[in-house]
Amino acid sequence: MSLSIHDIAILGVGTSKKFGEQFDKGVDDLLFEAGFEAIDDAGIKPEQIEAGWVGIAYPFTGLSGAAMADPLKIYDIPITHVENYCCSGMDAFRNACLAVASGMYDMVMACGVEKITDQGGRGLPGLNVGHTVLMRGITAPSAFGLAFARHNREFGLTKEDLAHVAVKNHYNGAAHPRAHFRREVTLEQVMKAPIISGPLGLLDCCPISDGAAAVVVTRKDIAKKYRDDFVMVRALGLSVYTNQLPFDPEFDYLAWRPTVKAAEMAYQQAGIENPLQEIDLAECHDCFTITEILNIEDLGFCKKGEGGKFVREGRANIDGDVAINPSGGLKCFGHPIGATGCRMIWEVTRQLQGRAEGRQREGAKIGLAHNLGGLGGVVCGVTILSSDDKHK
Amino acid sequence: MSLSIHDIAILGVGTSKKFGEQFDKGVDDLLFEAGFEAIDDAGIKPEQIEAGWVGIAYPFTGLSGAAMADPLKIYDIPITHVENYCCSGMDAFRNACLAVASGMYDMVMACGVEKITDQGGRGLPGLNVGHTVLMRGITAPSAFGLAFARHNREFGLTKEDLAHVAVKNHYNGAAHPRAHFRREVTLEQVMKAPIISGPLGLLDCCPISDGAAAVVVTRKDIAKKYRDDFVMVRALGLSVYTNQLPFDPEFDYLAWRPTVKAAEMAYQQAGIENPLQEIDLAECHDCFTITEILNIEDLGFCKKGEGGKFVREGRANIDGDVAINPSGGLKCFGHPIGATGCRMIWEVTRQLQGRAEGRQREGAKIGLAHNLGGLGGVVCGVTILSSDDKHK
Numbered sequence: 001m002s003l004s005i006h007d008i009a010i011l012g013v014g015t016s017k018k019f020g021e022q023f024d025k026g027v028d029d030l031l032f033e034a035g036f037e038a039i040d041d042a043g044i045k046p047e048q049i050e051a052g053w054v055g056i057a058y059p060f061t062g063l064s065g066a067a068m069a070d071p072l073k074i075y076d077i078p079i080t081h082v083e084n085y086c087c088s089g090m091d092a093f094r095n096a097c098l099a100v101a102s103g104m105y106d107m108v109m110a111c112g113v114e115k116i117t118d119q120g121g122r123g124l125p126g127l128n129v130g131h132t133v134l135m136r137g138i139t140a141p142s143a144f145g146l147a148f149a150r151h152n153r154e155f156g157l158t159k160e161d162l163a164h165v166a167v168k169n170h171y172n173g174a175a176h177p178r179a180h181f182r183r184e185v186t187l188e189q190v191m192k193a194p195i196i197s198g199p200l201g202l203l204d205c206c207p208i209s210d211g212a213a214a215v216v217v218t219r220k221d222i223a224k225k226y227r228d229d230f231v232m233v234r235a236l237g238l239s240v241y242t243n244q245l246p247f248d249p250e251f252d253y254l255a256w257r258p259t260v261k262a263a264e265m266a267y268q269q270a271g272i273e274n275p276l277q278e279i280d281l282a283e284c285h286d287c288f289t290i291t292e293i294l295n296i297e298d299l300g301f302c303k304k305g306e307g308g309k310f311v312r313e314g315r316a317n318i319d320g321d322v323a324i325n326p327s328g329g330l331k332c333f334g335h336p337i338g339a340t341g342c343r344m345i346w347e348v349t350r351q352l353q354g355r356a357e358g359r360q361r362e363g364a365k366i367g368l369a370h371n372l373g374g375l376g377g378v379v380c381g382v383t384i385l386s387s388d389d390k391h392k
Numbered sequence: 393m394s395l396s397i398h399d400i401a402i403l404g405v406g407t408s409k410k411f412g413e414q415f416d417k418g419v420d421d422l423l424f425e426a427g428f429e430a431i432d433d434a435g436i437k438p439e440q441i442e443a444g445w446v447g448i449a450y451p452f453t454g455l456s457g458a459a460m461a462d463p464l465k466i467y468d469i470p471i472t473h474v475e476n477y478c479c480s481g482m483d484a485f486r487n488a489c490l491a492v493a494s495g496m497y498d499m500v501m502a503c504g505v506e507k508i509t510d511q512g513g514r515g516l517p518g519l520n521v522g523h524t525v526l527m528r529g530i531t532a533p534s535a536f537g538l539a540f541a542r543h544n545r546e547f548g549l550t551k552e553d554l555a556h557v558a559v560k561n562h563y564n565g566a567a568h569p570r571a572h573f574r575r576e577v578t579l580e581q582v583m584k585a586p587i588i589s590g591p592l593g594l595l596d597c598c599p600i601s602d603g604a605a606a607v608v609v610t611r612k613d614i615a616k617k618y619r620d621d622f623v624m625v626r627a628l629g630l631s632v633y634t635n636q637l638p639f640d641p642e643f644d645y646l647a648w649r650p651t652v653k654a655a656e657m658a659y660q661q662a663g664i665e666n667p668l669q670e671i672d673l674a675e676c677h678d679c680f681t682i683t684e685i686l687n688i689e690d691l692g693f694c695k696k697g698e699g700g701k702f703v704r705e706g707r708a709n710i711d712g713d714v715a716i717n718p719s720g721g722l723k724c725f726g727h728p729i730g731a732t733g734c735r736m737i738w739e740v741t742r743q744l745q746g747r748a749e750g751r752q753r754e755g756a757k758i759g760l761a762h763n764l765g766g767l768g769g770v771v772c773g774v775t776i777l778s779s780d781d782k783h784k
Contacts, residue, residue: 002394004495052632064476065632066770076653078630080483081475085456091472095487102493103396104628236496238470240444240457261468378458 005269008097008233009223010385011107012042012216013346019211019334020180027056027115027212028071034212034339035072035111042216043226046072049216050105052079053096055088055112056338057373068111083338085373086285087238088112089213090341090381094236096217106222111214112343114336138246141197141205144288146246148199150253154305157293159199161308163190165289166203166331168311172318173328176358180209180334204289209334213342215349229353234366235384237266245378258380259298259372266368266382267300275300279384280364281323281351283344285372286331295370296324299382323361326351341381344369352387397661400489400625401615402777403499404434404608405738411603411726412572419448419507419604420463426604426731427464427503434608435618438464441608442497444471445488447480447504448730449765460503475730477765478677479630480504481605482733482773486628488609498614503606504735506728530638533589533597536680538638540591542645546697549685551591553700555582557681558595558723560703564710565720568750572601572726596681601726605734607741621745626758627776629658637770650772651690651764658760658774659692667692671776672756673715673743675736677764678723687762688716691774715753718743733773736761744779 014037016022016030031054039046054068065079082092089112096110138146151157167187173179185203193201223230239261245251263275272278282299286292293307301322302310310316316324327333327347330340348367350356366386373379406429408414408422423446431438446460457471474484481504488502530538543549559579565571577595585593615622631653637643655667664670676691678684685699693714694702702708708716719725719739722732740759742748758778765771 002495064479064635064766064771066635066766069632070634070636075633076631076649078483078486079632080487080630083455083473083475087456091470094470095472095491098494098496099487099490101495102490103394104490104493238472239468240461240471241467242462243456243458244462257468374456374458379456 003101003103003219005097005101005233005236007220008100009218009220010215010231010345010349011218011223011226012038013349014038014041014214015178015343015346016212018178019209019336021117022210023117025210027067027113030115030210030212031068031071031111031113034214035109038109038214038216044107044216046074048107049074049077049109051077051099051108053082053092053110054079055082055092055341057083057085057088057114058116058337084379086337087341087371087373087379087381088338089343090369090371090383091238093215093342093345093383094238094381097233097236100217100219107216107218109214109216110342111212112339112341113212114338115210116208116337117210139197140287141200143246144290145197145200147253147294148290151290154254157308159191160187161293161312162204162289163187164311165286165292166190168317169286169325169329169331172326172359173332176328176333178357179328179332180207181332200288200290206287206330206335209336211334211336211339211343213339213346215342215345231349231352232386234386235266235269235382237262237269237382238380239265240379243374243378255304256294256298256372256377256380258377259295259370262380262382263299266384270384272384276321279322279366279368281326281348281361282368282370283325283327283329283347284370286325286329287335289331291372292324292329299370318359318361326356326359326361328358341371344371345383348385352385395493395495395611397489397493397625397628399612400492401610401612402607402623402737402741403610403615403618404430405741406430406433406606407570407735407738408604410570411601411728413509414602415509417602419459419505422507422602422604423460423463423503423505426505426606427501430501430606430608436499436608438466440499441466441469441501443469443491443500445474445484445502446471447474447484447733449475449477449480449506450508450729476771478729479733479763479765479771479773480730481735482761482763482775483630485607485734485737485775486630486773489625489628492609492611499608499610501606501608502734503604504731504733505604506730507602508600508729509602532679533592535638536682537589537592539645539686540682543682546646549700551583552579553685553704554596554681555579556703557678557684558582560709561678561717561721561723564718564751565724568720568725570749571720571724572599573724592680592682598679598722598727601728603726603728603731603735605731605738607734607737623741623744624778626778627658627661627774629654629661629774630772631657632771635766635770647696648686648690648764648769648772650769651687651762654772654774655691658776662776664776668713671714671758671760673718673740673753674760674762675717675719675721675739676762678717678721679727681723683764684716684721691762710751710753718748718751718753720750733763736763737775740777744777
């Protein structure tokens, strides 16, 4: 049988019961919830899973595939731990799809998990120490703050443009029963929030969350036996650039090269020529409000410099030209680092099936998930999914 | 085109110039040496590499595919960082092979690197803290020491049996220009070495080394255009068990379940019915001398309980029934954790090409690499390679 990634189907998806601060739960609990929800959603038994990939970005001891095997009690199969900064979850999914396309396995699971709100030196503080050395003092808010300054100078982007992103994403996320924050915010609240790294205020920043997500991956011919509304893989783009990105003399802070390159790959694989016309919704990596604006441009939904206007005019709303972050995004839904990529796949899958738990994009046929990782954005994954397997 | 893992070929291999304490070199230097040696050996240009997988077990900051992209200056392609304890390198290779078999990429690189002799709290000491919690006080030497005790009671294995493993592997490694230790040891030296965890003495333990290894992977039809002596992939077994292995009530310390399961997978994939008759050489994970004896049994080269006798009688020698660790193994060649799996692939490849740098197994046609990871051995990879693509 001749296979390619276009024969790969998503059979089931799941997440932890909620995202956010979960001091009463460990990594195993979160992965247990997500993994078995995906297994139940797929209508399979755990022992049908032939291989696994698990994305975790912050090592809590040393890490291996046992981090997935133990909570799910799935033993004696190959399981790979994938780590690619904040893009770990999406890369776990990508490797899972490639493995099924290789013909080696029929039914596999990709998942991601992060438990960082109470890890002390092993969590974000640990990151800050490591990355402060690596990044020569630049932190995530300051790197993206610099991007705003440059965008403002070149194209006149304003702090109010940023605030519209937060308002939109909280509007979407407030309706989602699993979101970290389940409340809307006003333009005034965002504008007046305490400054973290000028001009980015508290409500321009995504939270750090505990959570997990899981995806059951198989071939189309097998998926057909289980359900009618399986979702097809159209593209698996991923691009890595340098850890020295913020210090690259060619880097102008206006476009994120890994996003541009991963999107090129993905559009080519999926045969998409006009993203804005062809794609109905996109979960994109809004770790900061400015990041979403850059991503909207880098993904080709509008011209460079017009991202702020695109959001301000409502074109990224749930009923706009393309729904950007219908889940609420990292900004409102939360950001458990290694889980986020799979969480995006989960949301896009359910949107394409017409069973979004929060705000549903009506008639969604093609969805995109964009996952950015590394301080400065060194790694980017762009996955395109389709509800219609006949789509080119 | 219909592909499977049996269409996958190794086109080029390389390692760092040496293995051992390399205080004057960083991770980037080691990966640079290994990566470009593999690229040169393959006869390709760096820009032909379409995707990468890099195995690193100890995070030196946060880790991503950029750890491979930066030293090799290969940008704008997907690169996955794989972490699976000491089995990280072999799992990087496995994922690389699956990806080529998926048809998504034609030419990729798998590599592994570790730089741990001077990492302080980030290196082995960090491991010890983490694993002391995870393993409730059991360390690697003590876990394998317990295995000796049980083996001794059940089958009468002696400390002198262990010493024969060290003597054999140092005999092999002493001839290898890249080995960490380039000297032979006598039975008396091994027997009288200071005790680390009874009965395991200093010369029963492998060292911790700095080093890197890299493998260029492609399809057979492409490999043919570059060289005649490419090596074919016959099997990619990998099996994960529980982090609680040493506390599993069913675990008798006599057989390592992940090795047994991964070997079953691999022999089935390769169509091997009698490992001892069909396999010419095996690089196997001799982190301790007792581990090699257990592995020889678990891989099916002899019956359970006869591993000591097998080595003592010279059947594992370079000219024995099956050459076990012709390179000198972890014991003598060294053990840069994340690199070891790819280093084994490198050695087996060169043995099958008749260009081993140390001791050559004459007429080698089929080779096996066995990589064990996790304290207690939670993850195991078994890869089988063949010089003869017509072999079943």
